[in-house]
Amino acid sequence: MQRKDKDLRGSNNSVIGGYHQWLKAQTQGITWLPKLKSSSGEEAEVPKESEEVQALKAELERMRVVKEKFKTKAIRVRKECDKLRDVNVATAGALE
Numbered sequence: 001m002q003r004k005d006k007d008l009r010g011s012n013n014s015v016i017g018g019y020h021q022w023l024k025a026q027t028q029g030i031t032w033l034p035k036l037k038s039s040s041g042e043e044a045e046v047p048k049e050s051e052e053v054q055a056l057k058a059e060l061e062r063m064r065v066v067k068e069k070f071k072t073k074a075i076r077v078r079k080e081c082d083k084l085r086d087v088n089v090a091t092a093g094a095l096e
């Protein structure tokens with residue numbers, strides 16, 4: 001298999017036939033593809049988020065806060081439960 005791979009590559013270890021040229025030709029005219037950095041170094045224009053996306057991100061952040069509060073309470077309840085179990089075991093052992 002290594003031999004076939006070697007046959008498909010040119011002397012500078014790139015695919016023979018110009019994959020990048022083919023890809024550019026195939027993607028020309030597709031307007032929804034994001035613009036890549038231009039050769040002058042300009043950043044691509046980032047589309048504005050819709051109100052729905054912004055609302056979903058805000059809701060996600062609120063849910064993260066709720067999750068952390070719930071996690072903190074759950075840990076505290078678990079510790080209290082462990083303490084009560086230990087007391088219960090000690091009491092049961094003393095009664096025997």
